[in-house]
Amino acid sequence: MIELDFNITIVGLGLIGGSFAMALKELKPKNLWAVDIDKEAIKKAENMRIIDKGYINPKIPLEKSDIVITCIYPNLTVKFIKENMDNFKAGCIITDTAGIKEKLIKDIYTCIREDIDFIGGHPMAGRESKGLAYATKNIFKDANYLITPVDGNKEENIETIEKLVRAIGFKNIVKLDPKQHDKVIAFTSHLPHIMASALINSDNRRDTKFFVAGSYKDATRVAKINSELWTELIMDNRDNTLEQIEIFEKSIETFKKAIMNNDKECLKFLFNKGSKKREELI
Amino acid sequence: MIELDFNITIVGLGLIGGSFAMALKELKPKNLWAVDIDKEAIKKAENMRIIDKGYINPKIPLEKSDIVITCIYPNLTVKFIKENMDNFKAGCIITDTAGIKEKLIKDIYTCIREDIDFIGGHPMAGRESKGLAYATKNIFKDANYLITPVDGNKEENIETIEKLVRAIGFKNIVKLDPKQHDKVIAFTSHLPHIMASALINSDNRRDTKFFVAGSYKDATRVAKINSELWTELIMDNRDNTLEQIEIFEKSIETFKKAIMNNDKECLKFLFNKGSKKREELI
Numbered sequence: 001m002i003e004l005d006f007n008i009t010i011v012g013l014g015l016i017g018g019s020f021a022m023a024l025k026e027l028k029p030k031n032l033w034a035v036d037i038d039k040e041a042i043k044k045a046e047n048m049r050i051i052d053k054g055y056i057n058p059k060i061p062l063e064k065s066d067i068v069i070t071c072i073y074p075n076l077t078v079k080f081i082k083e084n085m086d087n088f089k090a091g092c093i094i095t096d097t098a099g100i101k102e103k104l105i106k107d108i109y110t111c112i113r114e115d116i117d118f119i120g121g122h123p124m125a126g127r128e129s130k131g132l133a134y135a136t137k138n139i140f141k142d143a144n145y146l147i148t149p150v151d152g153n154k155e156e157n158i159e160t161i162e163k164l165v166r167a168i169g170f171k172n173i174v175k176l177d178p179k180q181h182d183k184v185i186a187f188t189s190h191l192p193h194i195m196a197s198a199l200i201n202s203d204n205r206r207d208t209k210f211f212v213a214g215s216y217k218d219a220t221r222v223a224k225i226n227s228e229l230w231t232e233l234i235m236d237n238r239d240n241t242l243e244q245i246e247i248f249e250k251s252i253e254t255f256k257k258a259i260m261n262n263d264k265e266c267l268k269f270l271f272n273k274g275s276k277k278r279e280e281l282i
Numbered sequence: 283m284i285e286l287d288f289n290i291t292i293v294g295l296g297l298i299g300g301s302f303a304m305a306l307k308e309l310k311p312k313n314l315w316a317v318d319i320d321k322e323a324i325k326k327a328e329n330m331r332i333i334d335k336g337y338i339n340p341k342i343p344l345e346k347s348d349i350v351i352t353c354i355y356p357n358l359t360v361k362f363i364k365e366n367m368d369n370f371k372a373g374c375i376i377t378d379t380a381g382i383k384e385k386l387i388k389d390i391y392t393c394i395r396e397d398i399d400f401i402g403g404h405p406m407a408g409r410e411s412k413g414l415a416y417a418t419k420n421i422f423k424d425a426n427y428l429i430t431p432v433d434g435n436k437e438e439n440i441e442t443i444e445k446l447v448r449a450i451g452f453k454n455i456v457k458l459d460p461k462q463h464d465k466v467i468a469f470t471s472h473l474p475h476i477m478a479s480a481l482i483n484s485d486n487r488r489d490t491k492f493f494v495a496g497s498y499k500d501a502t503r504v505a506k507i508n509s510e511l512w513t514e515l516i517m518d519n520r521d522n523t524l525e526q527i528e529i530f531e532k533s534i535e536t537f538k539k540a541i542m543n544n545d546k547e548c549l550k551f552l553f554n555k556g557s558k559k560r561e562e563l564i
Contacts, residue, residue: 202469223559
């Protein structure tokens with residue numbers, strides 16, 4: 001277990017914040033606090049003993065926190081950090097968990113205090129349901145974590161975040177710049193969510209559930225979505241997402257042409273290509 | 283447990299045939315035989331005691347079999363039944379497990395003996411890997427089964443198949459005509475397989491696995507595919523599959539337009555629509 005001699009504050013006790021709390025509590029940090037606008041969530045987290053104490057007023061825990069982890073929507077992340085700029089402890093590390101990075105980091109760096117180190121982070125973990133009730137540290141087990149350092153981030157602070165997320169279960173921790181992050185995430189995350197929703201929206205039957213097997217269930221799993229959050233994520237990453245949709249559309253066109261032309265060899269080739277790539281993914 | 287006072291022959295000891303053998307053996311039919319061209323598969327199935335005896339020569343078991351279940355590719359199904367037309371027991375039931383129905387049933391009914399009842403069947407169950415080594419009766423648990431009766435099928439024989447597949451774990455057993463079957467399967471099965479393959483084929487990175495979470499993994503799971511089988515299934519269901527691809531393309535276009543127009547309300551509406559539909563699926 002790593003030594004975690006820090007005061008840590010988690011901002012937002014939703015699915016991700018709650019899961020962070022559960023995982024971090026086991027590492028026994030000096031203090032683990034939380035901030036939320038929802039009294040009930042705070043009470044519940046305190047009763048579950050996954051935080052030491054929760055606050056509606058962020059000022060109280062932030063003034064003493066060495067590490068602040070924001071687990072709220074991207075736009076709220078920027079808003080929260082701006083509004084609390086005077087409340088953060090000198091020299092603290094702030095890291096976020098939002099699914100987009102370029103715009104968010106740019107927004108934060110327009111106004112951040114010089115003594116604060118903001119390091120972008122993205123846990124590649126989630127569930128179809130939102131809220132503390134669904135939180136579990138299991139979602140972090142062996143998952144990927146992306147860190148998006150920028151010029152000015154201190155090497156030792158990046159290392160601290162890296163150690164911390166490894167200690168709570170993440171396996172592959174990759175550093176890349178915010179622009180690259182948004183580009184790759186448009187492909188690996190935003191596109192599959194849109195595909196799942198577009199597939200299920202193209203269904204006009206009422207009895208579909210009697211005709212499905214694993215392929216349809218898996219293809220549509222993430223169509224059960226937090227629409228508020230994903231609209232924000234995708235609208236903040238519009239150009240990349242549109243580009244990826246178009247690349248995908250071209251790819252599906254190759255299948256369509258093979259089928260149209262009754263070209264069995266071509267279709268088999270396309271399936272084999274995908275099959276090989278899928279095996280390499282694991 | 284249902285009374286299964288029949289001699290049953292399974293044709294093909296692959297993933298589906300092997301899983302059928304495992305599940306049926308527990309119901310203690312009078313005899314459970316298998317036919318395969320692969321000596322090793324027969325030996326393995328005999329050693330596993332999931333069949334009573336296996337045969338390379340189909341004539342021997344077919345002459346005494348009340349029920350024959352073909353678990354081989356669609357084209358081979360037709361070929362096998364035609365070639366063995368003189369070997370089947372008088373009054374027997376033949377049922378298949380192929381993923382397409384209209385063409386297959388039409389082909390079989392051009393040549394079938396009048397005393398044989400062929401009843402089309404489609405277990406909505408499978409895995410990404412093929413062969414007896416991956417067989418397990420668990421894949422049938424609570425899965426859907428489609429039966430595609432045609433004029434001339436005897437009601438009591440349809441009921442026999444229905445009882446049999448319910449007894450080995452299938453939950454929803456729906457009867458529909460072969461044409462309707464192929465239409466709905468193009469949507470719930472052929473399209474998701476093509477989408478999964480098209481998605482992974484549109485990937486040009488080498489390090490994608492470090493940037494994926496559940497959404498991408500699930501969206502591409504069935505891209506690991508038996509390309510031979512799926513090329514056959516889709517080419518035998520070309521028109522329906524092409525139609526479904528086009529309907530899906532139109533659906534993804536609505537997302538594209540919403541993103542292009544920066545229309546948050548529209549995007550949220552589309553996500554909410556899909557989310558509701560996905561909840562209804564379970």
